[in-house]
Amino acid sequence: MPINKDAVGKEWQPVTYEVGLEKIREYARAVGETNPVNLEREAALAAGYRDVVAPPMFCVVYSAPAMGPAVLDPDVGINLAAMVHGSQEFVWGEPVCAGDVITTQPRLADAYEKDGRGFYVFMSESTNQDGALTVRGTWTNIVRVCES
Amino acid sequence: MSELGDLNQGDSLPELRVTPDKYLPHRYAGASGDFNPIHIDPEFAKAVGLPGNILHGLYSMAQVAKAHTDAAGDPRALRRLSVQFRGMGMPEQEIVVTSTVKEADGGRVVTDTEAAQGDNRIIRNAEAELEVQ
Numbered sequence: 328m329p330i331n332k333d334a335v336g337k338e339w340q341p342v343t344y345e346v347g348l349e350k351i352r353e354y355a356r357a358v359g360e361t362n363p364v365n366l367e368r369e370a371a372l373a374a375g376y377r378d379v380v381a382p383p384m385f386c387v388v389y390s391a392p393a394m395g396p397a398v399l400d401p402d403v404g405i406n407l408a409a410m411v412h413g414s415q416e417f418v419w420g421e422p423v424c425a426g427d428v429i430t431t432q433p434r435l436a437d438a439y440e441k442d443g444r445g446f447y448v449f450m451s452e453s454t455n456q457d458g459a460l461t462v463r464g465t466w467t468n469i470v471r472v473c474e475s
Numbered sequence: 476m477s478e479l480g481d482l483n484q485g486d487s488l489p490e491l492r493v494t495p496d497k498y499l500p501h502r503y504a505g506a507s508g509d510f511n512p513i514h515i516d517p518e519f520a521k522a523v524g525l526p527g528n529i530l531h532g533l534y535s536m537a538q539v540a541k542a543h544t545d546a547a548g549d550p551r552a553l554r555r556l557s558v559q560f561r562g563m564g565m566p567e568q569e570i571v572v573t574s575t576v577k578e579a580d581g582g583r584v585v586t587d588t589e590a591a592q593g594d595n596r597i598i599r600n601a602e603a604e605l606e607v608q
């Protein structure tokens with residue numbers, strides 16, 4: 328089964344996510360974060376943040392809802408049963424705090440075959456309510472192919 | 476944060492060690508919204524050929540991120556992190572994150588970093604960039 332490159336460059340509907348204080352706390356606790364700026368408002372304000380600040384990897388919480396429809400799009404044609412998350416890069420901009428409204432725009436940046444596997448490279452750009460970039464993500468999914 | 480500026484090429488950041496308990500993947504699923512059954516259902520995971528339910532790769536990546544924000548003392552310091560997911564991470568096994576400085580230039584530090592459970596390197600070829608504000 329050859330890699331379908333027709334969808335390269337496709338952009339999907341941006342998805343907006345409103346960042347709740349308790350969601351940041353829930354995430355911070357799940358990953359074992361103990362820095363008070365990620366948990367307590369007073370500590371975050373004292374450190375110069377607008378409110379409790381999300382750990383950097385919280386970006387997966389607010390950007391994943393935008394990525395789902397892209398990965399599942401029949402135009403891309405990923406066989407989910409044969410897919411693994413191969414690599415990931417995030418480049419961070421403005422910190423994300425409780426009360427922020429983040430909009431994430433997904434795009435298929437590349438699709439290619441290498442060593443009998445399909446590589447699907449999705450990019451995401453997330454911006455806050457002021458239009459400032461909070462994170463740019465590169466999500467590479469690898470699919471076993473050539474099984475036809 | 477001042478310690479970051481004192482780092483030189485070849486120095487190590489403090490190791491991060493964490494043992495995710497049996498139910499950690501369930502809590503991470505709730506926190507992240509990723510309820511893929513390979514992470515939370517041991518029977519499903521075995522049925523698709525895995526040894527058991529496996530850790531979310533992005534949870535392990537978060538531990539690599541945490542090793543760096545802990546070293547810097549501030550979440551703002553982490554500017555970039557790129558990782559490759561390779562071996563599968565398992566609950567109830569200790570994760571060790573190790574990081575070595577490969578570039579240090581004033582307030583900017585780049586590390587080679589990885590996460591392993593014993594000999595199983597679950598995140599490798601990873602690179603992080605820290606910056607003192």
